[in-house]
Amino acid sequence: MSRDITIELTGLHLGNPVLLAAGILGSTGASLKRAAASGAGAVVTKSIGTVPKPGHPNPTMAETACGFLNALGLPNPSYREFADELRVAKEGGVPVIASIFGADAREFREVAEGLAGADAYELNLSCPHAEGYGAMVGTDPGLVEELTAAVKDCTRAPVWAKLTPNVTNITGIGLAAQRGGADAVVAINTVRGMAIDIESGYPVLGNKFGGLSGPSIKPIAIKAVYDLYEALDIPVIGVGGISSWQDAVEMIMAGAASVQIGTAAGRDPEIFRKVASGIISYLDSNRWELSDIRGLAHEVTYASD
């Protein structure tokens, strides 16, 4: 018999704990539906704001020897246009989480209300390269608490706060989100980074710097999730560098209630089913349930204990 890996996450029922991360294949309803059809337990949209934004000039993405740099700059058609995409995405039959961003509480609320019908909201408090948004607000615990509370105030849907790793103390930010009423935190967004063309001195990205994603940031994400799991009472959703079921299991052992896949989903849009079935086989062969491995890294004993 194969293991049940369905989960309840902030009141949402998910067929499996492997989710599509924000900003990857999430710009259209059709593409979100495709991720759902590929086995994602839920899908998160591209981050949406109040007005149409073209984002940063190309190059918006670059491959380095140890991962991808991106500075898309939150391109989005505004919630007014995206409401249609959200409707289409919901035909996919899995929960659709609207990732939203804004410069202040009023903007966050406006977008959340404009995207009514989302199964949950993920607050982008963490984009490392958009002037005035994302990590610009997500590094200040006071603002994080205020913004989270503002969105909680205007919706009955669960609210997740997505955190940036580009701070000295991520648990401080996580606790602020929890105080603001967040139902979960999502960690991590990309790690601030930059690449320079040595033939000319030009920064490679149009925005000059951006955020690193992919396998190289997994250890950073594991540590963030491990720390947040210890410090917080609300669930932690782990994201950063996951590209196999082994990575997902590791993230869950760090304490993640579920995982999200970004970069690797772009490389292989069919990855969700592979990771989910890998988790099932792993649990089967060890005769474990999903709950047995969640946070396992916090429970192991040492000879010196």
Added chain:
Amino acid sequence: MPVIEKVIDETPYIRTFVLDRTFRANPGQYVMVWVRGVDEVPMSLSYENAITVQKVGDATSAMFGLGKGDRLGVRGPYGNGFTLTGRSILVIAGGVGAAPLASLAELAHSSGISVTTLLGARTKTELLFAERFRQAGELRIATDDGSFGHAGFVTQLLERTDLSDFDGIYTCGPEQMMARILNIVKDSMLDRIQLSLHRYIKCGFGICGACCIDPEGLRVCADGPVFTGIRLANSEFGKYRRNECGMKVHVQ
């Protein structure tokens, strides 16, 4: 970063930039070309070591300011490219859409496949790669203003062509042109026509999702840019596309 070895004036608005690097690619695959300080844009490989560029805006104008010895950032090749099948093919090229198709015609010819090309442009001087297509097989030409060949659209040449002669149809050009073609060949040959699509491409890796088309969510940059007629027949193709913001705009 590749160095430009030679710049060839193909037409008043189209230039070929020959690079000091060779790319192993299928005809129809493209590269992302970075003009430092300006932009990065997708360009088909028109030869194994060259791109052929029509001047339309900022990035392409900046490229026209470059010459022998200058560098261009080039990453790729990306995308799927065309799949050659059968013994006899029809190639339909409009404007700079001839760029990926000339190498396809040459590859087909050298593999013993018979090639017929319908080549269209606004005017005689804007016809691209006519000589390459002629070397590869039979060539019929249309110009909008009638300055050479058939006066009118390349699609009118297609209407007069017996399609039962061909195992495959390959096309690249303005979307209106390709949408008309898809209407003309309808049903009977949908699985045998391959069209190269133009959508706004950001990452080129298949990661960001900006170029996904409805209703299947196929990524033009990674699943395409070449799709069969079957994939496009009931899609957004010919109707709308999304701009840099992700807003739907009508294809005109």
